[in-house]
Amino acid sequence: MNFKNLIKIALNALQRNKMRAFLTMLGIIIGVASVIAMLAIGQGSKKSIQDQVSSMGSNMINVMPGGQMFGGVQMGNTSMKSLKLADIDAIRAQSTAISRISPEVRSSGQAIYGNKNTPTSIYGVNNEYLDIRKVSVKTGRKFTENEIKSAAKVCLIGKTVITELFGENADPVGKYIRFNSIPVKIIGVLTEKGQSTFGQDQDDLLIAPYTMVQKRILAIDYIQGIYASAINEQKASLAKTEVENILRAKHKIADDQDNDFEVRSQDELIKTFGSISDVLTILLGAIAGISLLVGGIGIMNIMYVSVTERTREIGLRMSIGGRGKDILMQFLTESIMISVIGGVIGILLGLGAAKGVGSIMNWPVEVMPQAVVLAFCVCTAIGVFFGWYPARKASNLDPIDALRYE
Amino acid sequence: MTKTIIEVKNLRKDFFMGEVTVHALRGVSLEIKAGEFVAIMGTSGSGKSTMLNILGCLDKPTSGEYYLDEVAVSGLTKNELAMLRNRKLGFVFQSYNLLARTSALENVELPLLYNSKIKAKERKEIAIHALEAVGLADRMHHMPNQLSGGQQQRVAIARSLVNDPVVILADEATGNLDTRTSYEIMALFQELNSKGKTIVFVTHEPDIAKFTSKNVIFKDGHIIKQLDVVDRNDARQMIAELPAVNEYD
Numbered sequence: 001m002n003f004k005n006l007i008k009i010a011l012n013a014l015q016r017n018k019m020r021a022f023l024t025m026l027g028i029i030i031g032v033a034s035v036i037a038m039l040a041i042g043q044g045s046k047k048s049i050q051d052q053v054s055s056m057g058s059n060m061i062n063v064m065p066g067g068q069m070f071g072g073v074q075m076g077n078t079s080m081k082s083l084k085l086a087d088i089d090a091i092r093a094q095s096t097a098i099s100r101i102s103p104e105v106r107s108s109g110q111a112i113y114g115n116k117n118t119p120t121s122i123y124g125v126n127n128e129y130l131d132i133r134k135v136s137v138k139t140g141r142k143f144t145e146n147e148i149k150s151a152a153k154v155c156l157i158g159k160t161v162i163t164e165l166f167g168e169n170a171d172p173v174g175k176y177i178r179f180n181s182i183p184v185k186i187i188g189v190l191t192e193k194g195q196s197t198f199g200q201d202q203d204d205l206l207i208a209p210y211t212m213v214q215k216r217i218l219a220i221d222y223i224q225g226i227y228a229s230a231i232n233e234q235k236a237s238l239a240k241t242e243v244e245n246i247l248r249a250k251h252k253i254a255d256d257q258d259n260d261f262e263v264r265s266q267d268e269l270i271k272t273f274g275s276i277s278d279v280l281t282i283l284l285g286a287i288a289g290i291s292l293l294v295g296g297i298g299i300m301n302i303m304y305v306s307v308t309e310r311t312r313e314i315g316l317r318m319s320i321g322g323r324g325k326d327i328l329m330q331f332l333t334e335s336i337m338i339s340v341i342g343g344v345i346g347i348l349l350g351l352g353a354a355k356g357v358g359s360i361m362n363w364p365v366e367v368m369p370q371a372v373v374l375a376f377c378v379c380t381a382i383g384v385f386f387g388w389y390p391a392r393k394a395s396n397l398d399p400i401d402a403l404r405y406e
Numbered sequence: 407m408t409k410t411i412i413e414v415k416n417l418r419k420d421f422f423m424g425e426v427t428v429h430a431l432r433g434v435s436l437e438i439k440a441g442e443f444v445a446i447m448g449t450s451g452s453g454k455s456t457m458l459n460i461l462g463c464l465d466k467p468t469s470g471e472y473y474l475d476e477v478a479v480s481g482l483t484k485n486e487l488a489m490l491r492n493r494k495l496g497f498v499f500q501s502y503n504l505l506a507r508t509s510a511l512e513n514v515e516l517p518l519l520y521n522s523k524i525k526a527k528e529r530k531e532i533a534i535h536a537l538e539a540v541g542l543a544d545r546m547h548h549m550p551n552q553l554s555g556g557q558q559q560r561v562a563i564a565r566s567l568v569n570d571p572v573v574i575l576a577d578e579a580t581g582n583l584d585t586r587t588s589y590e591i592m593a594l595f596q597e598l599n600s601k602g603k604t605i606v607f608v609t610h611e612p613d614i615a616k617f618t619s620k621n622v623i624f625k626d627g628h629i630i631k632q633l634d635v636v637d638r639n640d641a642r643q644m645i646a647e648l649p650a651v652n653e654y655d
Contacts, residue, residue, distance in 0.1 A: 016506070318488065320517040323488040326488075399464045
């Protein structure tokens, strides 16, 4: 029997039981649609995290204190104080691959203006930080050298803090606010960055000279982090190695000892978050895959029912010359048809759902063409796999018994 | 000399049911020539159904020889048997065995689907011809449930004709029908027979057997009698003689 006839027979058989065929398909439709939608959401979040991280500067290098172990004990506080301003000078002097570098100290607290106040964070940095983190000043100005040297009580302010303290469209440049108890003059407004993928409001901050935050707010002599950028992306890994070597030398760390700091490049950050969202994607995909499996079992169930119900038809087909192989192919075609038609509808529905979820929930979605192709192949495979046993049963029937079956 | 269509020599068929062996056929020899219209008769359990299954290449004999249109059937594989059924045999069943929710035409086309030599267009033409031959040309797009029992059996006969078989095997083909319709079906068989079709007809009704040209009577797995029908009934004539169904007029 040729392929065209097989398809025709299968379509006829499905048509005879439209509702049943549809309900059976529904299992596959839901399975495939959820796989496609879940993978799209998972991939979308991965991609948007990657975009975000690289928008922060893909040549960025970040040094954080800590990581030192003594006899298996993490040296909490002391090792958290391992970075000093001198480290920055050393890197600046010795590194060939670093173009900009800034310390970072931060404190959270209450920003107060008049009778309004809001919790926020203040970041103590230098002017280079703005370039490294791709932050720009919308109105007003950056810090002067003098302000940094003298730990001047000035700051740049983010949009969220302005809204909370001054109202939506106010221009706060030149005004004084208090951070905790310290009066600070606003000298500039930061360009809005919006929410990060991690749900963090990137405009809820104040930026001040590091000297000011260090001395007047935190009263510490160490720094909480170093941000630097390599000359270009290609030099990022070289810069990372250099920074690590310089700091090891500076901190007098013996060869067999671990670092008391941690250097991370943006690349790694991308990889880290990428692998997190990969896990998420796999998890979502696996859950959706289970529903696809259930759909497949549904097909098998219905095919068994169908074979039993059509025993006489099978007997007849055999008596008029249908070979076991023909009967096998007939039922296999039917189950493949159910799963493939269901799969195609499911793919369309899944794409629609991904788009819908994307626009309603404002989530990033990213449909991978591979996922679509894969879903299609899996559907065909499900049709073959779950159709095989019922079809096999049909083809092994004895024509005489089948014809007499009541 | 007319061609021998079916030749059976010393055919035996045993069924093993646990410890008991049932001898359904105990050495049967039979010869059916082209153009014959043979009724196989016998009570239940006489072996006539087993015989028909073997003649229909649906079952294999335990021993003995069977030649169908000069092909030795005994040595064939399952697939070769299926091919043989497709090319050389036509089946008509007691319960019609039409595919539900499938038009008469498609039902008749069915055997041709299993013959890859026949193209889709030819298939339809042949099926229409077969339906014309059984007088159902105007019903070809009807579904089985829109047809009467007699009409359904005609569709089944058309289906058995499409592959131009060497022999038509009918199993109690009139068993589900009333007298008048039975006679109509027999008239159709007689007409086909007069055009040269060889027909083997299993029945237990003596009056139906009267329409055939030869009766073979089975008992306990043996053929006990083979006789040519002398005073053969003409089904057309019998229908004409039936009382008219106008009692409610």
